[in-house]
Amino acid sequence: MFSAIKRFLIGRPLKSTELGEQKLNKTKALAILSSDALSSVAYGPEQILIVLVTLGTAAFWYSLPIAVGVLILLTALIFSYRQIIFAYPHGGGAYVVSKNNLGTNAGLVAGGSLLVDYILTVAVSVSAGTDAITSAFPSLHAHTVGIAIIFVIFLTILNLRGVTESASILAYPVYLFVLALFILIAVGLYKVATGAVPPDLHAPIGTPIAGVSLFILLRAFASGSSALTGVEAISNAIPNFKDPAPKNAAKTLLMMGGLLALLFTGIVYLAYYYAIVPNAEETVVSQIADKTFGRGFMYFFIQGTTALILVLAANTGYSAFPLLAVNLAKDKFIPRMFLIRGDRLGYSNGIIILGLAAIILIVAFQAQTEHLIPLYAVGVFLPFTLSQSGMMVKWLKEKPEGWVPKFIINTTGALISLIVTLMFFLTKFQQVWSILIFLPIIIFLFHRIRKHYDAVGEQLRIAAEQPHVPIEGNVIIVPVAGITQVVENSLNYAKSLSADQIIAVYVGFEREEEKAFEEKWKKWQPDVRLVTLYSHYRSIIQPLTKFVDTVEHKASQHNYRVTVIIPQFIPKRSWENILHNQSSLLIRSFLLYRRNVIVSTVPYHLKK
């Protein structure tokens, strides 16, 4: 039944050779990998105004130079990541770049931050999208957390179905959103040009403001640059592109950067010209749309696509998280299970764990985005800084032809990213301190896991010089619970193995019962030695283990192996298992994990 539900939700399994069909073309890739970055224009400009409003509305003209700063940062990031795509065509982004150029620990800082960040991407985007919906339909407000969780589950299932299929569904909303905002900006600018908007609403550029300081301006800049989260997704997902993958990825990156720049500039400019004041009830985009179109079809079209793209932005996380996990797992820093492709060729374990972690975050933070965004931004700009510093080192080391402009691009990017990161720690320490505790822990775990895998590999390797010690003989122990077909079946098997000794062991809870059993046994199996053990604490495992230890100790001296044969009857229907005490399962796990004996289970299948 479980597998039928799985089929319905996930679809039929795909053969490994069908992998090629799942690769992305540029149009679909733009939709899948850009929704996070593009959706940020829904809140990025607002973040700038929220800081500036503390100086008064006259200070809003500062949003224009700040936006220029963000655009410079964006340009630096886009060109830097374009260079990374060609330098690292197998993907990996910040993790691979930092690891190769700055050393393992820098790579792990970047990788660790990004892993967490993709979870935050899902949690933040879905929560923000849900907020947009519940703002439109206030009666749903009480169910915010539930709705957000449903969206996460929906996205998880989509992604388990496979990347291309998700893309077909997800491409439309992204393009509709871009279309909606372009119409908004175009009509808005037309109204500005024709004078339909009074030109005296906003304070002119250069108006002197009391109390303005570099600190506040940098803070506004840092807040605004939270709109650039998601820019790195493409460089992590190059293997998902159709061939030639790096070229297609680079083109997609440039398209995305261009769209993001246009939308961001348009929104910031209109917000300034319309003199929009941010408030908690209505978003800046909603206010611009309202002033441009009134509350008609276009208004709801813009709001609807905004809500949709925010929810789908979460999908960036679903594309990027499993691929980053694969890179980390290949380097043995996280469990191997992230390497396994599922029935539909996606990395199912990564997708499922991302979904679960996002749900936990949503529940813990009650789907309140404002508490998550600063942490989210730091988790993005830390790897930005590291990957671009890594590129700096790379150019300095390799010095290929024409490396100087490339070096300058990456240096600019690294410096601005570093400043943004530091600004978050300086101005929002209360919300981001946890990353300072969390990162060392995760990096410690990465190293711990790597150390384990290395140790295992070392121990499993077959060394040529190792002397081969053959096994001299076998001792078989059969725990028996009564005189039944199951036991007979197991004893017959034991006898067929031509072992040197077979010992049946019976654990009794009462002295008389023990004696009675011994006598019955003598009549039934006179040729098999029976050992009875008395259990003080009604436990079978304790006395049995003690006995096995004794036998094993003696056997190992003569290079004999000890096999414990466990008779087990298997009911016809699996629900019937709860009617039987699973002693054999317990005995098996206990002996196998703690003792050096072979555990063999002889099934006796019941016929009714």
Next chain:
Amino acid sequence: MFSAIKRFLIGRPLKSTELGEQKLNKTKALAILSSDALSSVAYGPEQILIVLVTLGTAAFWYSLPIAVGVLILLTALIFSYRQIIFAYPHGGGAYVVSKNNLGTNAGLVAGGSLLVDYILTVAVSVSAGTDAITSAFPSLHAHTVGIAIIFVIFLTILNLRGVTESASILAYPVYLFVLALFILIAVGLYKVATGAVPPDLHAPIGTPIAGVSLFILLRAFASGSSALTGVEAISNAIPNFKDPAPKNAAKTLLMMGGLLALLFTGIVYLAYYYAIVPNAEETVVSQIADKTFGRGFMYFFIQGTTALILVLAANTGYSAFPLLAVNLAKDKFIPRMFLIRGDRLGYSNGIIILGLAAIILIVAFQAQTEHLIPLYAVGVFLPFTLSQSGMMVKWLKEKPEGWVPKFIINTTGALISLIVTLMFFLTKFQQVWSILIFLPIIIFLFHRIRKHYDAVGEQLRIAAEQPHVPIEGNVIIVPVAGITQVVENSLNYAKSLSADQIIAVYVGFEREEEKAFEEKWKKWQPDVRLVTLYSHYRSIIQPLTKFVDTVEHKASQHNYRVTVIIPQFIPKRSWENILHNQSSLLIRSFLLYRRNVIVSTVPYHLKK
């Protein structure tokens, strides 16, 4: 770590021979087994008044004859159960009595009702106790469900620690409650006698009332008799008493009956004399206490002990449920696991399942007692009726000396119990219909389980005439994932078993990889045959199972056995298991449960 927590909560394990020390003396038994019945006086009288108030306060004098009816019922129950204790000294109560005298199905109806009823005992009592607390401290009202759940968890842990230890803790509140109510009744009666209470508050006995009908009076009687729930607990728990168990149990039963009668009569009389009107905000007992003492120390003492005894009444369920479950499990109607004594000699599985079920009920009904009480009462009076009918049949069949008065006692009890049961169905059908659906289902399950156990027993039995077919030989299959120490270890073991054939099986996901492996194998283990299987869907189990099926089919024709030897390396620390794909575990479970092959796991313990 888990076992350390368990030790802390539950205490050290006890030897089976320490069982005697855990037996109850009369004083402790009275406290443990009577709290349910005694606590009922906190709400029993109120239930009568709630029905009568529909006729007007002048009708309250009817509470006195109705109380007499309840007392007659109580007397009949007490004497009937006294006879049951001596007739069935090994406990079992309604289940055993009904089964032995009326047949299996009657027994199962009684047993099924009681099993559910003990869960309701816990849920109702804990909820009522919590209500008493939250009434005293209204700020806690929002947390009713949470508090109730904490109480259930607390009681579960207490009972897992063992019966006697619980008793030491639980004895005080019960006796304090009895003391508190005796003081209340004595002082109340003193005030009545000295004329401190105006004698004209209540309508005199015999005042004619308009609209009175036998139906309403019977309904009031049925409601009032919900105060007798819990009377049967002692007869179910005879094995828990110190020797001579039946005599001690009978004495305890009489003591409990006497206490219950005195408290019940006193409360009903004072309520009538004080002309207490039941209301939703304040209980009847609280009103009497208020009028007698005012809101001073004695008032809070009475309210506090009432709340405490209600919570502890739930403990009756913890004493009775596991013992009834043992009786049902011995007769193979419920899973065998209820027979196992835990570390502290209590029947842990019964205790834990009771606690979980009660928590589910509390959450489902949001700790609202009023919706649970009718179901609870029906679940009690159904087995009352059955067990006393059973006793009637017993006397008629056996006709021992002086059986006529005994027969009359049981007949009276049976008739009144039947009337009460029917009254609940007639007057509160909306709240009790579910038992008519639930009981047939549970009885069907009982029979289903019994049938399974019987079938298993039949199949496991060794028949003398059965021909013995010896195993002719062994084929060993070793799934291998690479060329490692683990595989070598397993192959050495396989070779030592002198099997007729050893086949290594490799499942490849890519064609080239397969070829490369075959060549490496030829150099490494030229004497072991290697079969490589190609997996289209990245699954190891599917191709492996298909191969095992082929081999098994051929082997079984020659009476050969197939053993699948699974190489498994065991990490040193158990957390490290999540770092490795548990393929061997999956393969093992799959083959063992679905195929007729022996599965042998060869552990390779890592040293670091």
